[in-house]
Amino acid sequence: MACRSRLTPLIRRAAAPGLLRSATAANSVPCAARCISSTAARHFRGSALRRAKFTTDTYPEIKRDERFSHITAEHVAFFKGILGKESAILDGVTAEVSGDDMEPYNMDWMRKYQGHCKLVLKPGSTEEVSKILKYCNDNMLAVVPQGGNTGLVGGSVPVFDEIVINTSRMNQIRFFDDVSGVLVVDAGVVLEVADQFLAEKGYIFPLDLGAKGSCHIGGNVAANAGGLRLLRYGSLHGNVLGIEAVLPDGTIVDDLSRLRKNNTGYDLKQLFIGGEGTIGMVTAVSIHCPQRSKAMNVAFLGADSFEKIQQAFREAKIQLGEILSAFELMDSYSQNLVHTVRQNKRPLEGEYPFYCLIETSGSNSEHDAEKLGNFLEDVMSKEIIADGVLAENETQIKSLWAQREGIPECLGHWGGVYKYDLSIPLGDLYKLVDETRKRIEDAGLKGDTDDFPVVDVVGYGHMGDQNLHLNIAVRRYDKRVEEVLEPFVYEWTGKVNGSISAEHGLGIAKKNYIGYSRSETMVGLMKQIKNLYDPNGIMNPYKYI
Amino acid sequence: MACRSRLTPLIRRAAAPGLLRSATAANSVPCAARCISSTAARHFRGSALRRAKFTTDTYPEIKRDERFSHITAEHVAFFKGILGKESAILDGVTAEVSGDDMEPYNMDWMRKYQGHCKLVLKPGSTEEVSKILKYCNDNMLAVVPQGGNTGLVGGSVPVFDEIVINTSRMNQIRFFDDVSGVLVVDAGVVLEVADQFLAEKGYIFPLDLGAKGSCHIGGNVAANAGGLRLLRYGSLHGNVLGIEAVLPDGTIVDDLSRLRKNNTGYDLKQLFIGGEGTIGMVTAVSIHCPQRSKAMNVAFLGADSFEKIQQAFREAKIQLGEILSAFELMDSYSQNLVHTVRQNKRPLEGEYPFYCLIETSGSNSEHDAEKLGNFLEDVMSKEIIADGVLAENETQIKSLWAQREGIPECLGHWGGVYKYDLSIPLGDLYKLVDETRKRIEDAGLKGDTDDFPVVDVVGYGHMGDQNLHLNIAVRRYDKRVEEVLEPFVYEWTGKVNGSISAEHGLGIAKKNYIGYSRSETMVGLMKQIKNLYDPNGIMNPYKYI
Structure with missing residues (x-):
């Protein structure tokens, strides 16, 4: 051209x-949240000042819910019985496991959140997930569903000793129809694997994001990932045709429709899209894929x-x-x-x-x-x-x-980044960046030398989706910066009826700020849903709402 | 060209x-369900053999739920106090109302379903809807939310003496953003009015159907209407950005986001999309509209x-x-x-x-x-x-x-039509038509003279959405035909994992057949949701699940 x-x-x-x-x-069109494998992320972050703190240290106000049992040898034996093979369990309860082996499950790729998990289960089928969850629910064992662990809000790593149920062994493409473009996959299929499979057929996965090389589709759906193709192909709420999920009591939600239209009752699968694993664990996804x-x-x-x-x-x-x-x-x-x-x-x-x-x-x-x-x-x-x-x-x-x-990545060069993922009505979208920069400057926190914590305040994002990434590049994390930023950014966003989380979700990072984007009534209704499906609260606790 | x-x-x-x-x-691209105003429909059907039977006669097995109160003069006085003006109430309880005046609210446009309603309320605001529903819930008065009454499954008309809450007075376009294409409308805005408004701005409503001239957007959303633009623009589950709805206890669900991305909690609005007014009443809709x-x-x-x-x-x-x-x-x-x-x-x-x-x-x-x-x-x-x-x-x-x-319309020429709106995997889509025709022929029911009830068995539909309209044109409704058709059509559809209702919904027509498209588990989970939001069962009773 x-x-x-x-x-x-x-x-x-x-x-x-x-x-x-x-x-x-x-x-392929990656998103702001560039994927880096755990190792690469560690290497990258290794040059930065960020340390891998325990989430319990970062958030000392979060206390372990004492309703939850501590994992015993008996529990572990039960899980071994279900899963059969050694490779499906990482057992730090009855055996020694090196920190390096456990770290990829305990820590997010940004090394911002770290839990104290001692048991990782890798079921190979929906039935195994069902048995695991039922047992956990009956025995008050808290769990964290986990896919590729590429989230940005700490939603997929434990806080205390929750059991990680990882989808990596559930990685089969179950079905594809070359005429309708309907694809059915296990939750643990890596997004890029699915997209490559589709590319050979002339189709495209209607979601793309930087983490495509390691994120799992089940996790994408649980997080309602956005990314760049949303402008063209719309959200997962529209593209996902069906979901198979397991409720904490072991019930298999068999809603894996392969049909583009199906008006037979409440569309319950939608609750799992963006539910961040708090009411059930997604085990398979059916999705409508457009022509490439x-x-x-x-x-x-x-x-x-x-x-x-x-x-x-x-x-x-x-x-x-x-x-x-x-x-x-x-x-x-x-x-x-x-x-x-x-x-x-x-x-x-x-x-x-x-x-x-x-x-x-x-x-x-x-x-x-x-x-x-x-x-x-x-x-x-x-x-x-x-x-x-x-x-x-x-x-x-x-x-x-x-x-x-x-x-x-470039913003991380100086040491750290305060990241905000916001939806803001277009007319107001950039005003927040200017106002934030001015606040930081007025507070004397921004400058060219090491005396100043802040390098710069920048704005970028998916304009077509009213999605602003407000980022503050810093030389070090500093309480004074945090006090200038919060709750200011959330208050400002709330005032223009924006969203404090456009595409990253709530996780642990934004659990306390949902009130800026949702009314008390809405939060109350959400808690009602949480209690309906997970009355014991074992699913991904300490997060979301 | x-x-x-x-x-x-x-x-x-x-x-x-x-x-x-x-x-x-x-x-503009109308759908199979061609819209005809009530008068036109009556005229059209007047030449046919179809009579307007009461639903209670067609379905004698449905009994009035005696938990519901009968409407009294006191109830009517309360509603008059809320609504203020005469024109907002059609009161056949304490006053005389002609059958002609009540008929448009008691009967669907196909004249297939007819209720015994004696009270129609036309609130002018969400707050009025809230007061009405709370009162009805407190007093065990059953209600039917009603928009343009263009549905095909009897979902928007009463069966017994349920109170109709009609959205026709809630008809304001609340907001439109020329850059993002976000439109916010009252539930009672007629689809074509919204589309014409958008056309002037260079945008298009992402839904189109034959009934566009009279259907209300609130009703479209409650029914999760499909239509033809779905192939291009996707379903309402993807396009609707926010909903305002009222729960039976009067709670206003204020989820009217204008944002394309908003990952802050469970996406509760999705339950109202396709909920057919059984858990709450949609009062406003925010929707993303594409470029025309x-x-x-x-x-x-x-x-x-x-x-x-x-x-x-x-x-x-x-x-x-x-x-x-x-x-x-x-x-x-x-x-x-x-x-x-x-x-x-x-x-x-x-x-x-x-x-x-x-x-x-x-x-x-x-x-x-x-x-x-x-x-x-x-x-x-x-x-x-x-x-x-x-x-x-x-x-x-x-x-x-x-x-x-x-x-x-042409199929109705001989007197009546048995209509099935099905989603079927593409490869199998037409087989059902052939098999149905063969069954009808084998039973000796199809022929060219008045001796035979069936004129022909035809198939057409939205192929791009795997959506088949299987229609049987008849000279008269005949039990023998019905016995050949049902449950055969539903069983066949169920066997290929199809949907017995692609885009028309369940209403009263398909309430009893949901089991062919949904498992007992799924129906159980749906009933749980119904009971959560509407424990008294006052919302659109006798229908859906």
Whole structure:
């Protein structure tokens, strides 16, 4: 595709390989929460100042619920009887297990949360999950359902000695229909595995996120993961056709419909989507997969104000319509930090207060290129966009995406990041970043030297979904910074009727803040559901609501 | 758009005006359940043999739940106090009300179900709904939430003397955001009104169905209406962003989020989508609306087998991808009956066992026409499709759509129709029609003269959604026909893991058949939810589960 005359040509850059996503599929589109395997994460974080504290130290106010039993040798023997083989159990109760072996189950990949779990169970079937949960419920043993453990809010790791029930051995693709695009998988199937399977059939998984290489689909569904394809393909609430789950009393919720339409009663599966394993454990998922697009184009644009970015978004929806597959926002602060860390050449020659990345996916490359070209000429002639580049090949596409995806990693360069994942009505979306920056500056916390904890306050995110990632890059975690940020950010978000968790969920991180996004009535109704399904409270305790 | 050389040119036909949909919007795409206003429906059905029986006569086994109070003058006085004005109440308890005035609330538009209601309340606000429901709950007065009353399963009309709470006075568009496409409406806003409002802004309501001129959005959501845009825009479970509803105890469920992403707790609103007013009454809806497509193209194709139709569908998904907006199936039997009733010229010169209607919607007319043209050439050169026509203008588009949409009305020509709305895995989808026809023939029930009750057995539907409408056109309702059809149709559907109600819901029509699509466990879990929210059972009793 030729660059338009009014656009700056893209200069091909060799970005650091580690910062490029492993684009196994042509139009893979990772999310802000870049996946790094546990080992890689440890290595990455090893250079930072963050230490792996126990969650019980970070949150000393959380006390172990003494209704829960302590795990005994008898319990372990029972589980061994169910699971049969040694490899399905990691037993730190009756045997010695090294910390290294237990750590991947006790700690999240960001090394922010760490539990005291001593028993990991890896069932191989839904029936095994049912037996395990029934026994745990009968014996008041608390559990944590766990998939790939790639969450960002501590939802998939224990706090105290909860038993981890890990889905890694439930990893079969059960069914695929080549005509309807319906896929049925075990909860433990890795997202990228499913997507590669689908790619061979000409289909695409309607969810994509940075953690695709290690996250489990059951976990994605339990967390109601969002990611970038949401703009195009919608949320899991619409795409998931059926769920198989196990309730704490062992009941198997056999709601694994393969049908796109099924109006026979309450849509109970929806409670498990985004339920974060607090009312039951998802063991299989049926999902409607769309046709994979043959063509992908990416443009990177600079604009003089957030208002102009909003205009560009409106025009993109009108002019690109059905082929628009991503519209990502980045502010200059985020791009400056990426540049500082990587020392790479910027995509555009000039610098602008705001940037956006636009991706199109369609079935005809020429048509898409023409639409995108026309759109770019239009928004530049109307001076909505100040400058822009179009990627000419797959390498350049990756390179442009790296400017957006690289943000989370680059922000971590100085030591740590305070991360907020917010939904905010579009008109107000960037105001919060400006106001937060001003508060941090007014408090004298931001500066260029080690005397100041804060490096910068940046905003980026899935603009097409009103989803802002407000990030504060710091040299160290500092109570003074926290006091400036919280509850301010949550209060501000609550005032504009935003969501304090757009796509990351509640977990332990946001359990106490739900009141900023939900009324007392709603929280009360949610607790009613929790009590209905999990009256003993054994499912993923100390979290969510 | 020029017809391709290998395609039969479309001969412009003047279809009977009454059979053309009133296409107020360029790409309005009605569903099988064609909307007719109450008066029109009566007129239409007046020529048929169907009589308006009381539901209590059709289902003598249903007994009035004696826990419910009978409405007294005191109750009526209370409601008058809440609602203030006369026009908000239709009071057949303490005053005389003509049968004609009460009929639209007591009877569905198909005149299949009729209740004995004597009190209709039309609240003007959510608060009024809350006061009404709380009072009803406290006084054990059963209620039926009612929107436009366009359902097909008797879900929105009373059986005995339940109080109708009608949403017609709650008809304000509350909010629209031109950038995000988020629309918030009262439950009583008519679908077409909302869609016309959106059309002016360049947006489209992500749901369309034949009843759009009279159905209420609150009712659409309560019924989880499907329709034709589902193939393109997905289901209401994905598009509805928020709901305001009132529980029987008067609690206002204030879950009216305007955000595309909001991962803060259980997604309770989903229980009201498709809940058919059995756990609460929807009073407002927030919904994500997509960009309206500027271009629409329609093709009508003939094929020699159902296998070839499936191949055409697969190719359409691949080649038309993001612009495919409808793929509708019609068998020769349905088209023959349309032709017999209308005596119109058929779209294709030859006759084929199967037909499909393909619609595309996109942002660039030329691109779309090229894609569709290439697709048609391809499927004809591969002999997947035997013949086809492309519409060249809006009139021809309407005319082709009339071949599909006209089916339900034409089938009613002889007196009545047994209608089944089923989801069936694609490979098996048409087998049921063949088997049903054979059973009817074997029983000696089908023939060309008045001696035979059955005119024909036809299949059509939303192929793209695996949604079959199996219809049996009859000269009269006949117990022998019913015995051949039921439980056979439901058993067959259950055996292939289909759904006995794809998009019409359960209502009273399918309450007793849910077991064919849902396990005892699932039905038990649903009853648990019903009991949780409506322990007195006052919400829309005698229906659903």
